[in-house]
Amino acid sequence: ELSSDNGVTWQxxxxxxxxxxxxxxxxxxxxxxxxxxxxxxxMARATDSAGRTQPRVRVAEYGSYMINQWLPIEVQVQ
Structure with missing residues (x-):
């Protein structure tokens, strides 16, 4: 899914x-x-076959092993 409004809506x-x-x-x-x-x-997020969706923020207890939160991608429109 993709969001262009900071995760309010997803397409x-x-x-x-x-x-x-x-x-x-x-x-x-x-x-x-x-x-x-x-x-x-x-921002993009994925949902697995069990219906689990990536979290908005990183789960700290995973340390640096798993970075699976939403990551913003900034684009410049000219």
Whole structure:
């Protein structure tokens, strides 16, 4: 899923390729580029086959072993 409003709403993305156990997958999303130039923040999250969704913040007890929280991706529209 993809959010362009800081995680308030989420939209489905299209997964590419075949699923592989415990592996990342590429995805695509037809994001409508804003008409106003500026910096925008996109966030992606995944949900596994058991319905568990990535958390918004990092789980501290995992240490640096697992970083699975939402990570903001800043884009510049010109």
């Amino acid at each position: 489905e993305t299209h997964l590419l390729g075949e699923p592989v156990t415990h592996a990342w997958r590429f995805w695509e999303f037809p994001w409508q580029t804003p008409s106003e130039p500026g910096k925008y923040c996109l």
